Amino acid sequence: MSDMLVQIVDADASIGFLPPLAHAEASAYWEQVLQPGTLLYVAKIDNVIAGTIQLHLCTKPNGDHRAEVAKLMVHLNYRRHGIARRLMEHIEQKAKEENRILLVLDTRDGDPSNLLYQSLGYIQAGQIPNYAKSGNGGLDATNLYYKHLV
Numbered sequence: 001m002s003d004m005l006v007q008i009v010d011a012d013a014s015i016g017f018l019p020p021l022a023h024a025e026a027s028a029y030w031e032q033v034l035q036p037g038t039l040l041y042v043a044k045i046d047n048v049i050a051g052t053i054q055l056h057l058c059t060k061p062n063g064d065h066r067a068e069v070a071k072l073m074v075h076l077n078y079r080r081h082g083i084a085r086r087l088m089e090h091i092e093q094k095a096k097e098e099n100r101i102l103l104v105l106d107t108r109d110g111d112p113s114n115l116l117y118q119s120l121g122y123i124q125a126g127q128i129p130n131y132a133k134s135g136n137g138g139l140d141a142t143n144l145y146y147k148h149l150v
Contacts, residue, residue, distance in 0.1 A: 015073065108141070
């Protein structure tokens with residue numbers, strides 16, 4: 001999974017890291033991912049990791065009906081095969097099983113992921129300018145999305 005993370009970040013994905021991403025930093029990230037309230041799912045093709053996604057369950061008493069979709073990643077060799085869509089559909093089902101009726105997420109403005117989320121019924125709630133630093137040092141806007149699972 002660390003190799004996939006390094007490749008994705010080095011290909012300019014905006015998922016919280018900046019290129020070049022050291023393998024040790026990627027490994028350290030994966031070692032701390034699983035915590036209470038975080039569900040991690042992995043997609044495999046022929047026993048090779050093709051993608052991952054996380055569901056962060058809100059643990060606050062006033063938010064036990066919602067969760068955040070995070071770190072949707074598809075390995076560069078497996079893009080354009082419907083893996084991201086299947087991971088999103090899977091996470092929505094898991095959210096329902098956890099009695100979550102509201103999902104939220106954010107993604108960099110202009111990324112292809114915006115089209116995926118919109119095609120799955122996510123509604124753009126707004127945009128925050130200058131939210132995330134990019135690999136070239138610029139600042140990119142992020143789009144905030146939500147979906148009611150009813």
